[in-house]
Amino acid sequence: MADLGNGHGDLRPRTAVLTRGFDPSLSFGSARPAVFRSSTYAFVSPEAAEHAFAITTGKFKPADGERADLIYSRFSHPNAEILEDQIVPLEPGAREAAVFNSGMAAIMTAFFAFAKPDSTIVYTTPLYGGTTGLIHTFLEPFGVRGIAVPSGDAARIDQAIRSARNCCIVYLETPANPTLIMTDIERAAGTALHHPDRPVIMVDNTFLGPSFQHPLLWGADIVLYSATKYLSGFSDMLGGVAITRTSELIRKIRSRRSMFGNILQPDECWMLDGRLPTVALRMNRQSKNAQRIAEALVGHKRLSRVIYPTLFCDPEQKRIFEKQCAYPGGIFSLEFKGGKEAAFEFLRHVRIAKNAVSLGGVETLTCHPRSTTHSGMSAAELAESGVTDGLVRVSAGIEDWRDLLADFEQALAAIG
Numbered sequence: 449m450a451d452l453g454n455g456h457g458d459l460r461p462r463t464a465v466l467t468r469g470f471d472p473s474l475s476f477g478s479a480r481p482a483v484f485r486s487s488t489y490a491f492v493s494p495e496a497a498e499h500a501f502a503i504t505t506g507k508f509k510p511a512d513g514e515r516a517d518l519i520y521s522r523f524s525h526p527n528a529e530i531l532e533d534q535i536v537p538l539e540p541g542a543r544e545a546a547v548f549n550s551g552m553a554a555i556m557t558a559f560f561a562f563a564k565p566d567s568t569i570v571y572t573t574p575l576y577g578g579t580t581g582l583i584h585t586f587l588e589p590f591g592v593r594g595i596a597v598p599s600g601d602a603a604r605i606d607q608a609i610r611s612a613r614n615c616c617i618v619y620l621e622t623p624a625n626p627t628l629i630m631t632d633i634e635r636a637a638g639t640a641l642h643h644p645d646r647p648v649i650m651v652d653n654t655f656l657g658p659s660f661q662h663p664l665l666w667g668a669d670i671v672l673y674s675a676t677k678y679l680s681g682f683s684d685m686l687g688g689v690a691i692t693r694t695s696e697l698i699r700k701i702r703s704r705r706s707m708f709g710n711i712l713q714p715d716e717c718w719m720l721d722g723r724l725p726t727v728a729l730r731m732n733r734q735s736k737n738a739q740r741i742a743e744a745l746v747g748h749k750r751l752s753r754v755i756y757p758t759l760f761c762d763p764e765q766k767r768i769f770e771k772q773c774a775y776p777g778g779i780f781s782l783e784f785k786g787g788k789e790a791a792f793e794f795l796r797h798v799r800i801a802k803n804a805v806s807l808g809g810v811e812t813l814t815c816h817p818r819s820t821t822h823s824g825m826s827a828a829e830l831a832e833s834g835v836t837d838g839l840v841r842v843s844a845g846i847e848d849w850r851d852l853l854a855d856f857e858q859a860l861a862a863i864g
Contacts, residue, residue, distance in 0.1 A: 461537045465724050469533020483718045484526040489518040506703060512695070523706045527717035534721055535679075535689060539657065539671055541664030544698035545691045546705060547717060551654065551674025552578045553710040554688030558670055559583075559617065560708075561700040562648045565591035568612040571619040572599040572631050574833035576652065577824045579621070592616075598832060599624040599631050600765060609639045609647070616645065620668075621652040622661075622772075626781050626817045626841035627834045628755050630768040637667025648697070654678070654808070659731040660775045664693050670701075675712075677808030678778075680723055681730050685716050730810060730846060734778030737812075738844035741853050742780040750790060750860045752838065756780040778844045779807060788837035790863050791816050795840065797859035800852060807843035812852055814842050 459467065475482050491497040496517055502508035503516035504523055510516065518524060532545040539545075548554040559582065563569065569583060573596040583594035597608045599622065609618055618640045622631040637649045650670045651663035654677050663671050673679055675687030692698045705711055712720070742756035757769045757776035769776070784790035794814075795803050801812040805820050815821065822835050830836075844852065 459537070461540075462725070462728065464537035465534050468537060470530050481527065481530050481718060481721060483714050485714050486525070487521050489520070491517065504706065506699070521714070522709045522711060524702075524711065525714055525717075527714040527721070528711055531712070531717045531721045531724075534724055535658075536691065538659075538724065538727065539664060539691045540662045541693055542671070542691045543693055544695050545689055546698055546701050547675070547712040547720075548688035548690070548705065549710050549712050549716070550686045551672070551676055551688040552582070553708075554672050554674075554690045555579055555652070556582055557704045557708060557710060558650060558672060558690050558701055559587065559592075561704045563587060563592045563616050564614075567591075567614040567616040568593045568595060569617040569619055570595045570597060570605070570608045570612050570615060570647070571617075572597055572605065572621055572624065573829060574599065574624050574627055574629075574822060574825070574835055575619075575621050576625050577822045579619075579652070580829075581824050596829070599627070599629040600768070602632055602635050602764075605631065605636050606639045609636070609643055612643070612647075614645060615640075615643055615647040617650060618647045619650045619652075620663075623655050623757070623777070623779070624833075625655065626779075626822070626839060628655075628757060628779065628781060629834070630757070630765055630772065632768050633663050633666035633668055633772060641667070655779055656773055656775075656777045659728045660735070660777055661773050664691070666772065669693055669697060675720055676806065678731055678734075679727060679808075680720055681727065681808060681810055682723070683804075683806055683809035683811065683813075685719055687712050687716055687720055731778065732775070733846045734808075734844050735775045737846070737849040737852060738778045738780050738842070739776055740849045741842075741844065741856065744853055745782065745856065745860075748860060750785060750794075750863050752783045752785045754780060754782055780842050780844070782840045782842065783836060784838040784840065784863075786838065786863065788816070788819070791838050791840050793863045794859045797862040798855055799858070800847060800855040801842070807841070809843070810846045812843065812845035812847060814840055817841055 500517040503510045535545050536542045597605045620631050640649050649668045651668045653671045654674045671691045673689040675689050746754050760766045801814045804813045805815045
């Protein structure tokens with residue numbers, strides 16, 4: 449069979465995710481991976497132990513595709529390796545992956561792998577509140593300066609990257625949370641590639657990946673996920689993933705992970721691995737639901753606007769969406785004319801949708817970002833980012849969209 453052009457040999461992603469990285473003969477013939485809860489692993493010889501530690505500690509560079517023998521579960525374990533192998537085909541252009549016990553753990557570890565004192569991180573805003581806090585309250589005291597640039601403003605992003613001194617990381621979140629403003633990954637990556645410091649280009653792809661947007665194909669070096677969201681999809685576990693275009697990048701990240709001990713545990717790896725084959729199925733339903741509901745609510749008398757990619761009016765935002773994304777995704781935002789009071793009234797009256805701050809689950813979730821996920825931002829940052837008092841973010845689930853629409857319409861009608 450000919451190579452299909454996806455970077456993963458002769459198998460399409462939906463097939464590779466079920467076949468790659470797992471050998472049933474190593475698990476007594478089990479058709480699906482078992483759970484390996486061991487904390488430590490026996491070596492076949494002292495020489496094998498010496499070789500494994502040399503690779504893990506960076507004293508010896510492994511051959512292409514070689515992995516160190518298992519040593520201790522803080523470094524790696526069978527379920528992590530199976531999951532890391534099977535998640536790679538879902539991200540075209542990917543070479544390696546590393547899994548973590550939360551999305552923030554993945555982001556923090558990636559930052560610490562490449563940031564250094566007296567360096568600069570250029571990042572788009574609005575940004576997930578935890579990431580903003582990591583940059584300003586944790587990294588800046590260590591001498592890592594953060595430069596915020598509005599999402600989607602290509603000229604300002606270019607200028608910020610070009611003028612950044614000792615630039616170590618360019619960090620993009622696209623679409624932005626919760627305004628859905630999109631940033632041109634290819635343009636930002638092109639600018640970063642010409643910077644004399646050659647910063648590492650990272651993209652938080654939680655909103656649209658791995659099904660609808662593929663940053664590595666547009667020049668990113670590392671793609672980051674809160675696996676808690678769409679990858680898991682059931683709002684019952686925490687997880688994070690870093691996926692890279694080269695083995696060298698993942699070695700640096702895994703080295704920091706071994707130090708911090710924030711690897712995803714065996715049971716959670718097993719759970720997440722079993723959900724990977726249905727990611728595209730769930731995301732497709734969620735995207736269709738979100739589009740139907742968002743488009744149906746346009747023009748409602750209680751709303752000043754509905755924010756969703758198929759409703760973009762700005763020509764540049766439309767261009768980026770059409771170029772960069774396969775589908776619009778399962779997230780939309782509603783901006784209420786009555787501000788915070790109207791937004792809270794809406795949240796009080798929804799019945800099917802749950803008022804919770806996560807996203808990507810099979811159930812529909814709603815939240816008020818300004819008072820919750822983005823409450824750590826300054827007033828100036830909130831104003832510039834467009835995270836207003838009247839903004840409500842909706843993560844569409846897989847329920848029947850007609851029931852969800854009826855739920856939103858009755859909640860809107862209840863606003864006094």
